[in-house]
Amino acid sequence: MSVYAAGPPSEQCASCHQQQVDDWKKSDHFHAMEKATVVSSLGEFDGRSIQYLGQPAVFREDEEKKLWVDFVDEQGKTQNLNVIYTFGYQPLQQYIFDAGKGRWQFILFAWDSRTQQEGGQRWFILHPGQSPNDTFHWTQPGQNWNQMCADCHVTDYKKNYDAETQTYQPKFSAINVSCNACHGDNTKHIQWAKGDKSITNKGYDVNIKMRTPLFHKDVDGNMVSVQPLMASKQVDTCASCHARRTQLEDRSNPQDIVNAFMPSLLTADLYQPDGQILDEVYVWGSFMQSKMHEKGVTCSNCHNPHSGK
Structure with a gap:
């Protein structure tokens, strides 16, 4: 198992940035992954079951409060998978088990976390009809x-x-x-916050703030920034996750979109003819060729970066 610092940021961050931390705790980023417990799991591990390959798949909790999924696979073998992490939380939550050799896989079932009125609050098969050789079968690289x-x-x-x-x-x-x-690394920022006057830019070498806080229309109806645009790496920072891309190596910093990754091009199988999102391409590819990006709009001009709202 890996070694990590538990979910919330350090008290050093919260002591100065309490509002941002409070917003973050309500965000998708906060719930991106959690240790699997009866509290963090939205799915009901109370012995209920659904049908898989004509037999029940059972979701249960043992005496040690560990979460398990029991089912019979395509080869007729009984699988007893211990859920170690939850993954996401809305509109569905997925679950991870240890497949050995440090390889973590997703179980083939997910919990629909929508309300009952919306058709949720139920277990379902994430990729029904998959054969053991399919990319998104629960034993394969796609999972x-x-x-x-x-x-x-x-x-x-x-x-x-x-x-x-x-x-x-x-x-x-x-x-x-x-x-x-x-x-990125907050070591210098904390030293600056503690009064180290030798540190400039609050301890961060890269600006990820918005390029300008506000735009207005001029007499011709054009969108104009209220102040000169500042250099910012905010879009690159968000893009390293919010873009369709292939990873080439472990990233070295949050702005590593064109070094650690190979972004997908605006191809017909991924995008609408005008460049808008078609497939699961997230946002970056479309945004980079938009009028908003051309004028200097960044993600946080519209989104609260900590709550995600």
């Missing part, structure tokens, strides 16, 4: 946490993959998307 999902759901993630033994030793500093995931 592997280490390669597919970890980099954007924990902080300071390192795969530590050994090709010879085909093992992982996953490491991360926080179990969710915490402060350092966007702000």
Whole structure:
């Protein structure tokens, strides 16, 4: 298992940035991943079951409060999978088990966390009809946490993959998307906050604030910033997770979108003809070719970066 600092940011952050921390605790980033307990799990592990391959898949809690999923697989083998982490929380929550050699996989069932009125509050099969050779079968790479999902759901993630033994030793500093995931190493910032006058820019070398706080329309109806645009790496920071991309190596900083990753191009299978989102491409590709980006709009001109609202 990996070594990590538990979910909330350090008290050093909260002591000065209480409002931001309060907002963050209500966000999707905070719930990106959590240790699986009866509290963090939205799914009911109370012995209820659903049908899988004609037999019941049972969701239960043992005497030690551990969470389990019992089902019979395609080969007729009984699987007893211990859920170790929850993953996300709305509109569905997924669950991770240890498949050995540091390889963490997702179970094939997810919990619909919507209300009953919306059709939720139930277990369902995430990818029904998958054969053991399909990419998104629960045993295959498409459902592997280490390669597919970890980099954007924990902080300071390192795969530590050994090709010879085909093992992982996953490491991360926080179990969710915490402060350092966007702000980077806060060591110098804390030293600055404690009064170190030799440190400039509040201890951060990269500006991730908005380029300008406000826009207005001029006499011709054009959108104009109320002050000269500042240099900012905010869009790059958000893009490293909020973009369709292929990862080439572990990132070295939160702005590593074009070094550690290969962003997807605006191809017809991923985007609408005018560049708007079609497939699961998130936001960055469309936003980079928008009029808003051209004029200097950044993510936090519209979104609260801590609550995500």
